[in-house]
Amino acid sequence: MALAQYLSKPRIEGPLWLNPVDIPFLRARLLKAETRLESLEAQISEVLDERALLRNVLAPVRRVPSEILSNIFEHSCTPGTSITDEIDFDVVRSTFVLARVCVAWRKTAHATPQLWSYLRLDLRRQPHLFKGDVSWVKEWLSRGRSLPLDLDLRFQWYHTLDKEDLAQGAAQMLESILDFRHRIRSCSIVGDLKLCLPLFRLPHSSLPELKEINLIHFSATDGLVQDARDFPSGIEAFLGAPKLRRVRISDLVMIPCWNCWRYPQSS
Incomplete structure (x- = not known):
């Protein structure tokens, strides 16, 4: 079969017999085709x-004022009113997803301090957040600027x-959070309270904005806390908190750790 007949077929089956002069000719044709393909790929x-840019410019969300977009973000990153919604809501994931959609959304999210003034961490549901580098916590809280900070920390253990x-990782994360202790307005911690020793070792008057503290000690049988001696005595972290109005400390394993705290005297 002649070479022209081979090149005219959409599909070649069976062996080929080429003359020595055909090989350089075919290689030249192949190089020409590859060069043309590269040019077409660059044009495509x-x-x-250009199409992506035009769609980006024409997107309706581009015409939404940044103030409204911030309000939408704030609403999207707020847990629902039901208990189920609150338990299942992952504020870290929701906020990070918004900030990664595009550059414009990231700038708007980073410029919305309300998004970063609430932090909920769950050791059981989000163990990946407590592994490796936890410096992201400082970046998160820094974006909250001077707004009051509300914390919901779940340090309940499971077998792992x-x-x-x-x-x-939990201890390092809490130490990073306590760098912003002057902004903490409310703090709820449920789980093994021995992980919270950095909080309990704070000196007098360390929490000037604290209004509410909720501590529920719950440790599994193989947990880290064994008795009240695991806690420092005479904890003064909550003394000198002029705005503190509500204190709740519960011990679900019958360990009298509540005796370790010193409480502000009511006036």
């Missing part, structure tokens, strides 16, 4: 970029081989 890429690593 350019057209696709990573318990020591998670405990270290």
